[in-house]
Amino acid sequence: MSNRITNLGAATLESYVETRRNLLRQADELTVRIKRMEPVRTMDELNALLDLDRDRRLVMEMVASCSYVIEWLETGRRPGNRRGIERRAGYQREVPTDPASLPSASLWEEAAEPDRPTDEAGRFRLDAALRGLTERERSCYTLAHGECFSFTEIAAMLNISKSSVGTYIVRAQRKVDGNVGSPHFLVG
Structure with missing residues (x-):
């Protein structure tokens, strides 16, 4: 040739x-x-x-x-993909973020309020809220939001079902929102 x-x-x-x-x-x-x-x-x-x-x-x-x-x-799509990006589940469309920016992005949306605590206090409350989670909720929550793993990857790592991962993350998010949203001072 x-x-x-x-x-x-x-x-x-x-x-x-x-x-x-x-x-x-x-x-x-x-x-x-x-x-x-x-x-x-x-x-x-x-x-x-x-x-x-x-x-x-x-x-x-x-x-x-x-x-x-x-x-x-x-x-208009990559061959072999079963779904285009517009048809993927929410967790598959998530954009990985720096874990250090989690508290500042979600806690202090309304910076206009004068009685808002400082970022350091917010981080302390987030740490306290994470300590209030069960071991499984904390693992799922930190792997999903801190490490940016998909539900499928988390399920494989923890040897649980994908739906269980979703349930644990929803529960953890509710607890974190409830604990971080209102100031609680822990003594001890």
Whole structure:
């Protein structure tokens, strides 16, 4: 197979379809040439046959790549994904955030109130609220919100069901919101 440089033009759906069509023709030609060479009698014929087979496999890989791009261009989605981003569950659309920014983002939305505590006090209340969770709730909550794992990944790590992970996180969120939202001073 000779190396030939061809200007394919713009990368459009039509150009990929045409390229795939030409590659399929080339693969068919190589298949016919391979069939004509059989049966093999000498070592030179075997080497030539192996070269043709290698070229044919390379062309078929190129066909697969073109098909992948064509599917992506036709559907507007990555091939192989069962759901587009707009149809994913809420936890799959979450954007990972820095755990240090959790208290400041959720606690002090209304900075206009003069009696709001400082960030350090808010962090103390968040730590106290996390200590008030059960071990399983704390694990699920910190893995989901602090480490940004999906429900499926958390379920696999903790060896529980995905729905249980959701339940634990909802319970933990309610407790954290209840404890962090109202100032409680812990003595001890």
